[in-house]
Amino acid sequence: MIDWSEMINYLDQIHERYPRIWNLKLIKRPSRLIMSHLRPGMRILDVGASDRRMERRIKGVYPDIIYKSMDIDRGFYHDYYSLDEIDEQFDLITLLEVIEHVELEEGMKMLERLRNLLVPGGILIISTPNIFHPNRFWQTTTHKVAYSYGEFAGILLSQGFEVLEIYRTFNASVPKYFLRFTLFYPLHRILDVDFAKSIVFMVQKRG
Numbered sequence: 001m002i003d004w005s006e007m008i009n010y011l012d013q014i015h016e017r018y019p020r021i022w023n024l025k026l027i028k029r030p031s032r033l034i035m036s037h038l039r040p041g042m043r044i045l046d047v048g049a050s051d052r053r054m055e056r057r058i059k060g061v062y063p064d065i066i067y068k069s070m071d072i073d074r075g076f077y078h079d080y081y082s083l084d085e086i087d088e089q090f091d092l093i094t095l096l097e098v099i100e101h102v103e104l105e106e107g108m109k110m111l112e113r114l115r116n117l118l119v120p121g122g123i124l125i126i127s128t129p130n131i132f133h134p135n136r137f138w139q140t141t142t143h144k145v146a147y148s149y150g151e152f153a154g155i156l157l158s159q160g161f162e163v164l165e166i167y168r169t170f171n172a173s174v175p176k177y178f179l180r181f182t183l184f185y186p187l188h189r190i191l192d193v194d195f196a197k198s199i200v201f202m203v204q205k206r207g
Helices: 003-018 030-036 053-061 103-116 149-158 175-179 185-191
Strands: 025-027 043-047 066-070 090-096 118-129 161-169 198-205
Touching: 003 149, 025 030, 030 053, 030 090, 030 118, 030 198, 043 053, 053 066, 090 103, 103 118, 103 149, 118 161, 149 161, 149 198, 175 185
Parallel strands: 025 161, 043 066, 043 090, 090 118
Antiparallel strands: 118 198, 161 198
16 A cells, blocks of 8 residues: 555655656657667566567567566467566566556556566666546546556655656657647647656666
8 A cells, every 4th residue: 555645755756856747858659768778688578568569679679688478468479467477587677558457556566566576776667648648548448547647656666666767758740749849839838738648657676
């Protein structure tokens, strides 16, 4: 369970670094962040891997990387179908657009389990819908918990992670990108309504 009195301190730490949503750096997609952190011989766990498409991209860069996938969907082959089955540790774990599909307590247990699956100093890259986007969270009926960037970062701190960086994601054509950053940008800031669809957290296991 969350100690909400302790969370106030964590929230203050995050909001000191990122006072508003607009203080988060903008990237096109989480996959680029993941690719930039690949190293030869790494052990990677992709949670919520779907069709394992990330494996092809990773192996295309470093064929010797050990890639493992976990997903509850048995329609695709995976190395694991439950986090409880896993008995090895990893240098990098990804959890993209997954945690919002489970209840808060289950999400907390998931984060604790992922921390235990990381080597000391290992990296977790996790994304979740941006609640400052007007309809991103509500586009899927299976979404259960909406996280603000500050609150979720505070939860990550409470679970033994160090928050290295937080990003917003926006991938669009050049004309749409230009319009968002020129004509529409002042309006977005005035209304406090973001165009970035997801928030990406890059965190590191402490200890």
